[in-house]
Each structure stands twice: as C-alpha cells, then as structure tokens.
Amino acid sequence: MGISVQDVSKQFGSFQALDQVSLDIKSGSLVALLGPSGSGKSTLLRLIAGLEMPDSGKIWLTGEDATHRGVQERNIGFVFQHYALFKHLSVRKNIAFGLEIRKASARHVKTRVDELLELVQLTGLGDRYPSQLSGGQRQRVALARALAVEPQVLLLDEPFGALDAKVRKDLRAWLRQLHDEVHVTTVFVTHDQEEAMEVSDELVVMNKGKVEQIGTPANIYDHPATAFVMSFIGPVNVLPSSSNIFQNNGFDSAHPEMFLRPQDVVIDTSPNGNTVEARVSRLIHLGWEVQAELSLDDGQVVTAHLTRDRFDELRLVPEQRVYIKPKDAKSFPLYYSI
Amino acid sequence: MKRGWAKCLDIEQPLILGEQTEMSTIAPSPRLVKRADAKRKSWVPTLLIGITIVYLGLVLYIPAANVFYQAFKNGIGPFIENLTQPNFIQAVRLTVMLAAIAVPLNTIFGLCTAWALARRQFRGRSFMLSLIDLPFAISPVVAGLMLVLLYGRQGWFGDVLQSNNIRIIFAFPGMVLATMFVSMPFVAREVIPVLEEAGADQEEAAQTLGANGWQTFWRVTLPSIRWGLLYGLILTNARAMGEFGAVSVVSGNLSGKTQSLPLYVEEAYKQYETEAAYSAAVLLALLAVVTLVLKEIMERKTRIKEVE
Numbered sequence: 001m002g003i004s005v006q007d008v009s010k011q012f013g014s015f016q017a018l019d020q021v022s023l024d025i026k027s028g029s030l031v032a033l034l035g036p037s038g039s040g041k042s043t044l045l046r047l048i049a050g051l052e053m054p055d056s057g058k059i060w061l062t063g064e065d066a067t068h069r070g071v072q073e074r075n076i077g078f079v080f081q082h083y084a085l086f087k088h089l090s091v092r093k094n095i096a097f098g099l100e101i102r103k104a105s106a107r108h109v110k111t112r113v114d115e116l117l118e119l120v121q122l123t124g125l126g127d128r129y130p131s132q133l134s135g136g137q138r139q140r141v142a143l144a145r146a147l148a149v150e151p152q153v154l155l156l157d158e159p160f161g162a163l164d165a166k167v168r169k170d171l172r173a174w175l176r177q178l179h180d181e182v183h184v185t186t187v188f189v190t191h192d193q194e195e196a197m198e199v200s201d202e203l204v205v206m207n208k209g210k211v212e213q214i215g216t217p218a219n220i221y222d223h224p225a226t227a228f229v230m231s232f233i234g235p236v237n238v239l240p241s242s243s244n245i246f247q248n249n250g251f252d253s254a255h256p257e258m259f260l261r262p263q264d265v266v267i268d269t270s271p272n273g274n275t276v277e278a279r280v281s282r283l284i285h286l287g288w289e290v291q292a293e294l295s296l297d298d299g300q301v302v303t304a305h306l307t308r309d310r311f312d313e314l315r316l317v318p319e320q321r322v323y324i325k326p327k328d329a330k331s332f333p334l335y336y337s338i
Numbered sequence: 339m340k341r342g343w344a345k346c347l348d349i350e351q352p353l354i355l356g357e358q359t360e361m362s363t364i365a366p367s368p369r370l371v372k373r374a375d376a377k378r379k380s381w382v383p384t385l386l387i388g389i390t391i392v393y394l395g396l397v398l399y400i401p402a403a404n405v406f407y408q409a410f411k412n413g414i415g416p417f418i419e420n421l422t423q424p425n426f427i428q429a430v431r432l433t434v435m436l437a438a439i440a441v442p443l444n445t446i447f448g449l450c451t452a453w454a455l456a457r458r459q460f461r462g463r464s465f466m467l468s469l470i471d472l473p474f475a476i477s478p479v480v481a482g483l484m485l486v487l488l489y490g491r492q493g494w495f496g497d498v499l500q501s502n503n504i505r506i507i508f509a510f511p512g513m514v515l516a517t518m519f520v521s522m523p524f525v526a527r528e529v530i531p532v533l534e535e536a537g538a539d540q541e542e543a544a545q546t547l548g549a550n551g552w553q554t555f556w557r558v559t560l561p562s563i564r565w566g567l568l569y570g571l572i573l574t575n576a577r578a579m580g581e582f583g584a585v586s587v588v589s590g591n592l593s594g595k596t597q598s599l600p601l602y603v604e605e606a607y608k609q610y611e612t613e614a615a616y617s618a619a620v621l622l623a624l625l626a627v628v629t630l631v632l633k634e635i636m637e638r639k640t641r642i643k644e645v646e
Contacts, residue, residue, distance in 0.1 A: 051542055071545045078546035084539035088561040097557075098547035142543075149547060 002027030002185035003048060003153055008057030010043055017043040019209040020057070025202075027062065030179045030186045032196035035206035036232070041189045042157055044206070048187065049155050050074045062152050077146030077184075081158040083138045085130040091117075091141050092126040098149035116144040119178070136167040143175075147182065156188035160195065172199050193233050197221070205229050227332035230259045237262065237302050245296065245326060248274040253331035264327040265304035267292065269314055275323035278302065280316055292316060294324060405623055409616035420617035425594045429602035429618070432513075436585075436598060437578040440517040444574050448525025449567070453559075455526070456533035467530075470523050481519050482587025485512060508590035513598065516584035521577040528570030529563050536562045569636045576629045580622060 050071035224230035
C-alpha cells in the first residue's frame with residue numbers, strides 16, 4: 001500500500017476540516033482528491049505531507065506509520081499551487097536544492113539535474129531565474145524539484161489552478177504521461193472534475209471534511225453514491241419525483257427529488273410510448289453538442305444535451321413542441337446542495 | 339448543478355468580449371481629455387511645488403547646509419584640529435561601541451519577533467504588533483527616565499545592583515540599554531511586511547525537500563528578506579548613533595567618559611566651542627547622508643526585484 005489514512009480528523013478553530021477520514025492509495029497509482037473549496041481536500045494532502053499534524057488518526061506511508069514523522073523525514077515531493085519556487089535561485093539551483101540538502105556529490109547533482117531538466121522539457125533554461133519563466137514552465141520546475149529527491153509519494157496541491165486554460169490542458173496530459181514514465185505514487189488535489197477525470201486512475205470525492213465516494217472516474221460517473229457526487233461530477237437536472245416525466249416511465253422513488261443527466265433526456269418530435277410533452281424554450285449551440293432548454297407543461301424546466309447529428313436530424317427550432325422521456329435517472333436518500 | 343451550466347455558458351463569452359474591444363476603440367481616449375484639463379489648471383502643481391521647496395529649504399536644506407558652512411568657515415585646519423581632540427575621539431569610540439552592541443542584538447530580536455508575528459497565529463498577536471512600536475510612540479526622554487527609575491539608585495533594582503557593585507545608570511550599560519530601547523522596532527518593522535508578502539510557501543517547500551529549520555532559515559528565509567533586513571539594519575544603526583534624548587538622561591554626560599557623539603555636540607555648543615560642535619555635527623550629518631544613499635540603493639534594488 002502506498003498511502004494509508006486511518007480515521008484522521010483535523011480541526012482549525014471551530015472549523016472541522018476533516019472528520020474521521022479513511023483512505024487507501026495503491027502504490028504507483030495516480031489519485032485525484034476532488035471537491036469544492038472547504039471540502040478538506042487540501043488539508044488531507046498537507047496532512048499526508050506532514051505540513052499539518054492530525055488531531056487524531058494515523059497516516060501510513062509505504063507500510064510504515066508516519067503519523068509522528070516530521071515533513072523532512074517523510075520523503076515526499078510536494079508541488080504547491082503557486083509553485084513556491086525559490087525566487088533567489090536559478091532553475092538548476094532550485095532543482096538541486098533537495099540533493100544539496102542531502103549532501104549529494106557535485107557530479108551526481110549535475111547529472112540528476114540535467115536528467116530532470118530533460119524530463120520536464122526545460123533543457124537549456126537551467127540558468128534562468130523563476131521570474132523569467134512562464135507559469136507553465138515554473139510549474140514544471142516545481143515538479144522537477146519535487147522529483148529530484150526520488151520521493152516515495154508525489155503530492156500536488158491544485159497544481160494547475162493558477163494557469164490559463166490552454167496551458168492547463170497541456171500540462172494535464174503531460175502530467176499523465178510523466179506519471180506513466182516515473183510511476184511514483186501520486187496524489188493531486190483539484191476542484192475541477194474534468195481535470196480529475198482526465199488525469200487520474202482513481203477519484204476521491206470529498207465534501208465537508210468527509211469522503212463521499214472513491215472509485216475510477218467511469219465508475220463514479222455511472223454510479224454516483226450520493227446526491228452530492230452526482231451533482232458535483234457533471235451537469236444534472238434536479239426535478240421532483242412526482243413529475244410526469246418520471247411517473248409515466250416507471251422511475252418511482254421514495255425520495256422527493258430525481259437526478260437526471262442532460263444527455264439522458266431522449267427527445268422526439270412525435271409522441272412515442274410514454275413520452276411527455278414539452279416546449280423548446282431555448283437552444284444553445286456548444287459546437288459538438290446542442291443544449292436545449294425544455295419547458296414541461298407542469299412548469300419544470302429540463303436541460304438536455306443532444307449530439308449535433310441528432311439535432312440536425314430533429315431540426316429543432318425554438319417554441320417547437322417536442323416529446324421527451326428519461327433514459328436513466330437516479331435518486332438519493334439525502335440531497336446536499338453545493 | 340450550477341457548475342455544469344456555467345461551464346457551458348462560458349463558451350459564449352468570447353463574443354461579448356469582442357464587442358467590448360470594438361467599443362473602446364471608437365470612444366475618445368480618456369487620456370486626451372485629462373491632458374486638456376491639466377493645461378487649464380497648470381498653476382496648481384507649480385504653486386504646490388513652490389510651497390514644498392520653500393518649506394523644505396527653511397526647515398531642512400538651509401540648516402543642513404549651514405552645518406557644513408560653519409564647520410569649514412575657517413578652512414580645513416581648525417576642522418581637523420577639532421576632530422583630533424581626545425574628548426571627541428572618545429565620543430566617537432563610545433558611539434561606535436553603542437551601535438556595535440545595540441545593532442546586532444536588535445537585529446536578532448527583530449528577526450525572531452518578525453518571524454513569530456508573520457508566521458504564527460497566537461493570542462495577543464495584534465497587541466504585540468502594536469507593542470513593538472512603543473519606542474516610536476514614547477518620547478526618548480521618558481524612555482531614559484524609565485531606565486533610571488528601574489536601575490537608578492532609588493530604582494526597583496537599585497539596592498540589588500548597588501550591593502553587587504554594578505553601575506548601570508550614569509555608565510556605559512545604561513547607555514546601551516537606552517540605545518537598544520529607542521532603536522528596537524526598525525528591523526522587525528521592516529522585515530514583517532517582507533515576510534508576510536513572501537508567504538510560508540517557499541519555507542514549506544524547503545522542508546518538503548528535507549531542509550531542517552536552520553537550513554530553511556539560511557537558504558530560503560534569509561535570502562528572501564535580505565533587502566528588508568538590510569534596510570532595517572541601516573535605520574537601526576542611524577538611530578543608535580544619532581540618539582540624544584534617552585542616552586542623555588541615563589549617561590550623566592561625563593565628558594570623555596559617558597559622552598556619545600550627539601551629547602558631545604550639545605556640550606561643545608553650550609561651552610561656546612561652536613566650531614567643535616559643528617565639526618562633530620558634520621560627522622553625524624555625513625552618517626545621515628551615507629544612510630540615505632544606502633537606503634536609496636536598497637529601495638531601488640527592492641523595486642527591481644518587485645518588477646521582476
């Protein structure tokens with residue numbers, strides 16, 4: 001086991017940041033801690049790193065109890081959201097920092113730094129200072145610096161949060177690729193579900209200091225365990241269970257609300273079995289998809305996503321009458337709002 | 339639920355932005371309007387600059403220039419003669435010693451305080467923050483008096499000190515204490531904002547890379563606060579060497595014994611040795627000039643760092 005967290009709690013003043021959290025992370029895997037701000041994901045990462053100490057519970061790293069070990073002795077690599085590069089040191093010196101602390105020989109330091117510069121595709125920029133690099137380059141230096149000491153686990157706190165959209169996308173793919181080369185157990189924190197699903201082997205969805213669900217991206221998307229997970233991972237319609245759209249189609253539930261994904265709304269131009277009638281109130285073109293806002297006769301508004309092909313086939317226009325039914329819908333015992 | 343929709347809607351934004359940029363090119367440039375305004379009211383800045391120059395001239399420049407004029411009125415010979423008097427040399431030695439003790443001690447204290455206040459949250463933090471400024475707020479004479487009331491013959495520790503034959507007031511140790519008191523806040527005051535701005539990120543990064551507290555301080559914290567610290571040092575030194583009030587209360591002003599440079603200036607002037615007074619004053623003024631030049635260099639370096 002790479003990392004094991006057992007019943008860990010952490011409080012800041014009166015704020016319960018983490019509440020009895022347990023978690024196992026396989027060695028060599030790439031795991032995303034996903035949740036809204038205040039969900040405790042960053043706190044959990046800092047506890048694993050040893051930058052914070054838990055109020056109760058235990059943290060195991062590679063089979064050893066590390067709860068009371070200082071951050072220096074945990075042999076972790078940590079990448080901060082705002083890079084935290086040493087501003088007064090060159091890129092080379094930044095990357096070499098951990099090795100020099102460990103009193104590595106000058107020759108070893110040089111070869112290792114060269115290796116890492118190549119790995120993060122910054123060969124030739126070793127003599128620059130952090131202020132002379134772009135955001136994406138800085139984050140890659142931060143990664144190289146963390147990897148230099150060959151850590152047992154690599155921890156990344158919102159690593160792409162401060163970058164613009166295009167660079168973020170590139171770096172995500174690059175991080176995934178890097179992990180496939182280096183194979184170090186990696187945990188990264190993000191609030192972006194798309195990012196989490198794209199990069200990680202496994203997702204840990206957190207909310208209000210607790211773990212809501214752990215699983216592969218596909219598993220969590222298809223089988224959300226709670227209302228929170230369902231509404232946090234991807235867009236969703238929340239409608240009363242009593243609505244005709246569910247009643248006519250056998251989606252009955254003891255719970256007052258049903259969750260319906262926009263792509264699970266089936267649209268037709270003529271009545272078909274158990275469909276209910278709706279009016280197209282708005283159409284939004286998203287390129288590869290069309291988003292249709294549909295008003296039901298009982299006043300509910302349903303948002304549907306349909307592919308461009310299907311849209312062209314139906315030739316939808318605003319104010320048109322259509323007939324819809326749900327392909328799939330879910331309900332949960334408790335509904336959390338976000 | 340809102341997240342998902344918001345993301346979809348984002349895609350529309352470029353269109354709106356495009357419209358805005360077009361609009362702004364059509365609208366008249368606000369800068370042009372302002373320049374026309376400035377022409378109409380151009381006598382205001384002139385008047386303000388004039389007032390400032392007259393004011394600074396009367397209060398600052400003319401008195402300062404006069405010091406140099408008076409010192410060199412009879413040529414360089416008398417000036418040098420004044421600077422070689424034994425009492426003067428002793429005053430310079432004392433002043434240098436005061437600074438040599440007060441500056442390092444206040445630097446260490448200032449660094450510790452700055453770190454504690456910038457990096458730790460604890461009860462009474464803001465109270466301590468304002469307490470550091472106490473030496474700024476208290477009149478130096480009062481500061482000196484406080485020391486006399488504590489360590490003087492009639493003071494709280496008076497009996498203990500006397501029975502152990504230790505002299506603090508009217509002696510060098512008292513002068514050191516007074517100097518330390520008045521020059522205490524500068525380092526902490528200069529370093530706290532720099533530490534706060536740098537954040538704890540770099541220090542935490544050093545720790546994750548295996549650096550212990552000492553290594554983190556020398557390799558990461560100190561380099562990132564070096565300009566603020568140096569600036570604080572310069573100001574501390576200037577205050578330590580220039581202090582009159584507090585030191586004068588506790589020193590007893592014994593010429594050739596407990597007389598620092600500012601005290602020497604005052605005494606010489608009172609004894610109608612105007613030239614000696616002005617010669618010593620020139621030395622103190624030169625210290626101020628050097629301080630200001632160094633401060634300017636520091637600030638320029640810091641500014642360059644910030645631009646980077």
